[in-house]
Amino acid sequence: MQYAADEVRRDLKYLTLLAREFPNIASASSEIINLQAILKLPKGTEHFMSDLHGEAEAFTHIMNNASGVIKEKVDRVLGPAVPEAQRAEFATLIYYPARKLDELKARQTDLDGWYRQTLYRLIDVCRVVSSKHTRSFVRKRLPRDYAYILDELLHAHFEDHDKEFYYDQILASIIDIGRADDFIEALCALIKNLAVFKLHLLGDIFDRGPRPDLILEQLMAHHSVDIQWGNHDVVWMGAAAGSPLCIATVLRTTLAYNNLEALEDGYGINLRPLALFAESEYKDCDVHHFYPHVDESRGPYHRGELARVARMHKAITLLMLKLECRVIDRNPDFELEGRDFLRRIDYGAGTVLVEGKRYPLLDDDFPTVDPADPARMTPAEQEVMDALCRSFTESEKLQRHVRFLYAKGGIYHMENGNLLFHGAVPLTESGGFAVATFEKHGYAGRALMDYCDERARRAFFAPEGSEARRSGCDFLWYLWCGRLSPLYGRDKMTTFERLFVADPATHTEQSNPYYRFVNDTRMDRAILAEFGLDQTHCHIVNGHVPVRAIEGETPLKGAGRMIRIDGGFCRAYHEKTGIAGYTLVYNSRGLSLRAHQPFETMEKAIRENLDIVSSVDVFETTEKRMLVADTDEGRRLAGNVQDLKLLVAAYRMGLVKEKN
Incomplete structure (x- = not known):
């Protein structure tokens, strides 16, 4: 393409800055060739998940198997000649190499032969998952200790018999010096890293499940992730920012599900001030409505311990209700008048006004509430709240995680024709x-x-x-x-x-x-148009509301324009949904929903080679295989190519001077 001098001069200031990165024609031309090669690659796999709710083990498994993507690659490479049980065992090795190796090695009569076969199979799987990426992209993700060897092995041509002997010698050396286990673990990590190009997480990482912090640690280690905040996330973000009401709300939810592990072990939050306060002020209080929901599979639970949690639960609930009054008072535009319930109680009669009607209270034992000024905190309550605020704002891990949520997250995200958000675009009755x-x-x-x-x-x-x-x-x-x-x-x-x-x-x-409008295609089109997206080929993807598959509900709404993928990871939902929810995979061939059975334990998955993908529904395919050039990233890269061509023209015209 030829450029006029005036056209180049128009962007000269920008081109001068670009020249700092590409200081001569050779470097700019090399990058043009690299980018144009990337544009011709198949589109990378996108993986969509939602509503993890602290279920770190189930999340880890879904991440390890990429919602079945890795098992599909294993089946493709090993083929039907290898029995299904062996393919499942091999897939489990990829998911959990450090924990599966000892079991597999103990069964071998020819360990060196098993190592050699396993390494060749892993290299074959790795070559398949790396085929969507440039060699440069793969090199950046190679483990440092084995980068050169893996680069050699992944780009070998095994039809060359001399090369086959050469590579066999490499593997023999790895086995001989006792590095086979490390090499297998490195290969497995690389396969999982390359299988998914981008992870989209549609909110609700926190609450109910035991370890949201472990989920966030994995997300922070992921090479490409975006997050659409859920309502359970933002209240934790508020707690990290020091909001007393958000802190009380987080604590109430955590105590209601007896999930102290997330606070104490996960984030080092000191609950002792609240526990001592509850034991002092609520010692003789009626708390039978405040006993936590418990997951018996995570028990057993001591009755005395549950009673202690119930007292803490009631104490923080009344603190939360007092703080709600204050926030409602100073934010009339929230339109929450009437929900300052401590002021709606007739403390003498034991009744409360709810939406214009009086109801008897199930519990009217409020030892820290002054009927004359119900929203006022006692000095002891203020002391507890101050201590909790310090604990939340001084938790290094929580602060680091919330900064990550802000850096990688937002209310919504648009990418490759998909509008992603957690809950809803609020509508009127009409x-x-x-x-x-x-x-x-x-x-x-x-x-x-x-x-x-x-x-x-x-x-x-x-x-x-x-x-x-x-x-x-x-x-x-x-x-x-x-x-x-x-x-x-x-x-x-x-x-x-x-x-x-x-x-x-x-x-x-x-x-x-x-x-109520999710199956109205006119509304789906109106929402897509509101966000500037094509109304025929684009999709809305959200979570938040579990899909009741047990009742025949489908995650596809509005003739497939809307997809609801509430992960259903939270065990409390399983009886209502019948499954553990859905994830979504978008690769170069199209979109597929993955339905999951409930995850029991990681130990059982490793021991019995269990996977939790129960079915794959490919519901939309592309007419031709999508390339990187067809994606949002591809359009950005194509723009970079044009900028670099303009820079080359500037060099050739002498408007920008080359440097060595």
Whole structure:
């Protein structure tokens, strides 16, 4: 392509900056060739997951098997000549090499022969998963100790008999010097690294399950990940930012599920001040409504320990309700009038006003509440809250994880024709975009999502002690439970009613009309158009609401334009859904849903070579295999190619001087 001098001069300032990275024609031309080669590669595999809810073992397994992608590669490489049981065993070795090797080695009569066969098979699988990437991309991911050897082996041509002898000698040397186990582990890690190009996580990493911190550690080690915040995530983000209400909310949820491991072992949060306070102030208090939900498979549980948790649960719940009154008072635009329940109680009669109707309280034993000023914290409560705030804001691990959530996350994300978000785009009863008014401005549709993202960031990045920071923290709590929160998607959160009111009619949380319009293709098109996406070929992907497969519900909505992939990882959902939810895989051939059976334990998966992919539904294929050039990243790279060609022209015209 020929460029006119005027055209080059127009971008001369930018080209001068670009020349710092590519200082001469040779380096710029080399990068053009490299980028054009990348554009011709098959599109990388994208892996979509949602609603992990702290189930670190199940998450680890899904990451290790890439929702069945790696087993598909194993089946392709080994073929039907190798029995299914052996292929499953080999796949398990890739998932958990450090824990599977000893068992497999103990069964071998010819260990060196087994090593050689296993290494060749792993190299073959690795060659298949690396075929979508440039040699440069693969080299950057090779383990340092074996980078040269692996580079040689992965790009070998085994039809050459001399080469075959050469590579066999390499493997024989690895085995002879006792490095075969390390080499197998390195190969397995590389296979898992290369199998998925990008991971999309659609929210709710936290709560219910025992170790969200372990999930985040894995995500931080992943080479390419984006996160769409869920409502359970933002309340933890608010807690890390120092919001007393978000801290109380996190603690209440954690105690309600007896999940102290996440706080104490995961993040080093000191619960002793709360425990001592609860033992002192709630020692003789009625707490039978506050006993935690327990997963018997993680037991056994001591009754006395559960009673201690129940007292802490009630103590933090009343603290939370007091703090809610304050946040509701200073944020009238949240439209939460009437949900300051401690002020709606008739303490003499033992009743509460809920949406204009009085109900008897299930529990009216409130030892720390002053009926004359219900929202006022006692000095002891204030002391406990101050200690908890210090513990959350001083947790190095929690702060590091929340910074990562902000860096890699947001309210929504668009990539390769897919609109990703956790919950909903709030709608009206008639199907229009609902208008939410905050800070004297109305927001709807995409503008609402953008506003939510901007205000959520104030909580962590505005100066400490500033009004902007407090405003951001309050808003993170609104995103957790507010009526028009795109992360929550319901009219109210009935925590108070479920704990204190017997009438089940008060426990109902009405879903936003968005969920009633999910099968209306006109609405799907309107949402896609709102975000500037093609209405015929693009998709909406979200989580948040479990798919009740046991009742025949499908994750595909709106003629396949909308896909709901609530992972269903949380064990509490399994009886309602019948499965452990869905993940989504988008490769160069099209889109496929992966349905998963409940995960029992990692130990059982390793021992019995169990996988948790139960079925694969390829529901949309492309007319031709997608290349990198067809993706958003490809369009960015194509733009880089044009910039580099312009730079080469500038060098040739002498407008930019080459450097050695």
